[in-house]
Amino acid sequence: MARIEEGLEVSTLARPRGDLARLPWVSFFIIALLVVVAVLAPLVAPHSPTEQSLPDKLRPPAWQEGGSANHLLGTDVLGRDVLSRLIYGARVSLIVAAAALLAGGGVGLMVGIVSGYVGGRVDSFLMRVVDATLTFPTILIALLLAVSMGQGLQTIAIAITVLIWARFARVVRGEVLSVKARDFVALARVHGCSHPRIMAIHIVPNVMNTFMVLLTLHIGFVIIVEASLSFLGAGIPPPTPSWGQMVADGRSHIASAWWLAVVPGAAIVLVVLAFNLFGDWLRDWLDPRLRQV
Amino acid sequence: MALAPVVLEVKDLHAYLYTRWGVVRAVDGVSFALREGETLGLVGESGCGKTMTGLSVLRLLPEPAGRIVRGQVLLEGEDLVTKSESEMREVRGRRISMILQDPQTSLNPVFTVGAQLVEALKLHHREPAHALWRRAEDALRRVKVAAPEQRMRAYPHQMSGGMKQRVVGAIAVAGEPRVLIADEPTTALDVTIQLQYLTLLKEIQARTRLAMLFITHDFGIVARMCDRVAVMYAGRIVESGPTRALFRAPRHPYTEALMASVPRMEASVERLPSIEGQPPPLHELPAGCRFAARCGHADDRCRREYPPTFPAGPAHEAACWRVEPSAPSR
Numbered sequence: 001m002a003r004i005e006e007g008l009e010v011s012t013l014a015r016p017r018g019d020l021a022r023l024p025w026v027s028f029f030i031i032a033l034l035v036v037v038a039v040l041a042p043l044v045a046p047h048s049p050t051e052q053s054l055p056d057k058l059r060p061p062a063w064q065e066g067g068s069a070n071h072l073l074g075t076d077v078l079g080r081d082v083l084s085r086l087i088y089g090a091r092v093s094l095i096v097a098a099a100a101l102l103a104g105g106g107v108g109l110m111v112g113i114v115s116g117y118v119g120g121r122v123d124s125f126l127m128r129v130v131d132a133t134l135t136f137p138t139i140l141i142a143l144l145l146a147v148s149m150g151q152g153l154q155t156i157a158i159a160i161t162v163l164i165w166a167r168f169a170r171v172v173r174g175e176v177l178s179v180k181a182r183d184f185v186a187l188a189r190v191h192g193c194s195h196p197r198i199m200a201i202h203i204v205p206n207v208m209n210t211f212m213v214l215l216t217l218h219i220g221f222v223i224i225v226e227a228s229l230s231f232l233g234a235g236i237p238p239p240t241p242s243w244g245q246m247v248a249d250g251r252s253h254i255a256s257a258w259w260l261a262v263v264p265g266a267a268i269v270l271v272v273l274a275f276n277l278f279g280d281w282l283r284d285w286l287d288p289r290l291r292q293v
Numbered sequence: 294m295a296l297a298p299v300v301l302e303v304k305d306l307h308a309y310l311y312t313r314w315g316v317v318r319a320v321d322g323v324s325f326a327l328r329e330g331e332t333l334g335l336v337g338e339s340g341c342g343k344t345m346t347g348l349s350v351l352r353l354l355p356e357p358a359g360r361i362v363r364g365q366v367l368l369e370g371e372d373l374v375t376k377s378e379s380e381m382r383e384v385r386g387r388r389i390s391m392i393l394q395d396p397q398t399s400l401n402p403v404f405t406v407g408a409q410l411v412e413a414l415k416l417h418h419r420e421p422a423h424a425l426w427r428r429a430e431d432a433l434r435r436v437k438v439a440a441p442e443q444r445m446r447a448y449p450h451q452m453s454g455g456m457k458q459r460v461v462g463a464i465a466v467a468g469e470p471r472v473l474i475a476d477e478p479t480t481a482l483d484v485t486i487q488l489q490y491l492t493l494l495k496e497i498q499a500r501t502r503l504a505m506l507f508i509t510h511d512f513g514i515v516a517r518m519c520d521r522v523a524v525m526y527a528g529r530i531v532e533s534g535p536t537r538a539l540f541r542a543p544r545h546p547y548t549e550a551l552m553a554s555v556p557r558m559e560a561s562v563e564r565l566p567s568i569e570g571q572p573p574p575l576h577e578l579p580a581g582c583r584f585a586a587r588c589g590h591a592d593d594r595c596r597r598e599y600p601p602t603f604p605a606g607p608a609h610e611a612a613c614w615r616v617e618p619s620a621p622s623r
Contacts, residue, residue, distance in 0.1 A: 120357060182398040183393045183394075183395055183398040183399040184398060184399055184400055184401045186353070186393065187391065187393060187399055187461070187464070187465075189353055189385065190351060190353065190385055190386060190390060190391040190465075191385060191386035191390065191413055191416060191464065191465075191467075191468065192382045192383065192384075192385040192386035192387060192416055192468075193382075193416070194382060201412065202401055205401070205403045205404070206401065206402070206403055208403075209403075
């Protein structure tokens with residue numbers, strides 16, 4: 001008997017180790033780098049992001065002819081260090097992403113759970129609100145909000161929140177509908193569980209996987225929206241550096257000083273890609289059925 | 294031998310579903326009584342109201358369509374129909390519990406088996422976590438799960454169907470209920486596991502004097518498990534009686550037809566007899582006997598008037614005009 005039990009433990013009962021081997025290391029590294037750099041911006045940035053030095057203007061990156069090690073990624077039209085601006089810009093991107101996702105994701109999760117679980121008229125009403133929200137053209141509404149509330153970090157976060165909650169609500173609701181129909185929810189009722197308790201211990205944990213994945217996949221989206229708004233001039237007011245703003249400023253010099261638009265553009269692409277790959281991995285890792293394979 | 298006390302008594306229960314297509318009379322005047330330590334089999338074909346009967350006892354009809362329209366559900370003398378939702382929560386799990394058909398979805402996939410057992414026990418015992426954990430392990434041991442210490446930490450997908458259904462059983466009896474409603478608990482299990490599971494339920498029943506309402510469509514299981522049988526057709530119980538008497542001499546033509554359609558080992562038949570036609574849709578029931586359209590004995594009275602329940606032997610009754618004591622034997 002003891003032997004059989006040992007066998008069981010090894011083959012089927014071993015705690016899933018978490019599939020760290022398949023962690024997308026490149027994405028993970030990019031994300032980690034982004035976070036560290038954003039948090040420690042004043043320490044790692046070689047220059048002030050706003051300090052102008054006209055004699056040094058439009059220096060190319062260090063590896064090109066005319067570049068200097070003092071400005072690794074070159075300087076812009078006002079002689080500001082591109083690398084330092086990129087580093088400080090990461091802060092903006094991360095703060096906006098975190099704020100908008102916490103607020104928008106949180107609201108969306110709650111609306112989705114209530115809508116899916118309660119059903120009936122409440123569901124119809126909430127889903128019509130979601131439909132209406134989703135019909136808003138993203139950038140237009142964000143522009144409108146930015147214009148009416150004034151530019152700034154807060155405005156951008158609020159605008160993105162308003163736009164994003166409905167996507168979460170919609171997906172979470174669908175997931176709740178499928179979880180709700182399973183027998184363990186019925187059995188929880190049979191065993192005397194109240195509705196709020198069922199939502200808390202049976203519904204929420206079962207939609208959490210989907211929610212977390214949705215969250216990571218939307219980090220990229222939020223960063224792009226923030227960059228687009230800044231690009232359009234409705235984002236973070238200058239001189240605070242933001243990646244979208246940097247791309248916008250560099251656009252007019254693309255022929256002569258390519259690095260002004262390409263460097264922040266590449267940063268956006270890399271970070272968004274990294275978060276998306278990370279999201280894919282997270283989805284597999286969070287699912288207890290896929291985890292052990 | 295004195296009869297054990299009645300634990301659950303259902304009297305003239307009507308539970309309707311109000312749907313877009315009309316009122317579905319899923320449970321339409323069902324009465325039965327369940328004694329301590331007794332198993333009552335509720336049999337009938339799909340959609341005849343068996344499951345709805347089970348759910349209305351717990352007042353868990355699908356919302357918002359389902360409603361108990363009339364009748365009483367007496368649990369140890371208390372009427373559950375008039376209880377408030379929060380009073381019902383005290384009843385569910387603690388005094389009446391239920392097992393459903395599919396073990397695959399009866400457990401929450403994101404928690405370990407131990408966590409779910411503890412969760413169920415927590416509703417009924419106020420104890421520190423480690424005591425609950427110990428109690429949960431005991432519960433697993435009682436349903437004969439091998440290596441319960443390790444199984445406690447396993448996720449449902451790491452277990453077989455039979456094992457999961459045992460865990461579901463352990464959760465169901467965790468609150469030490471007086472009544473267990475088992476809704477086709479073995480349908481999703483293969484035959485050898487079925488037998489083990491039924492034996493296990495019997496053992497639990499012998500130990501706890503649990504009254505069981507066993508919903509099934511399998512006469513083999515009825516013969517093995519049930520002291521008494523109630524046959525349901527189109528929302529009503531058409532015949533009920535001690536298992537042996539009912540099997541030996543079914544009095545209602547529907548029961549007869551059901552029995553005839555069970556394949557037997559002894560006799561080889563070319564073709565199994567089957568019951569022609571379909572049961573009437575529950576939202577447009579005929580005035581007379583609901584089986585009349587499929588019954589070989591039906592006459593005008595059957596089609597006009599629903600037969601009352603007549604005694605058909607000791608503790609045996611059937612709702613058929615042919616059983617009427619004064620009826621000329623036909």
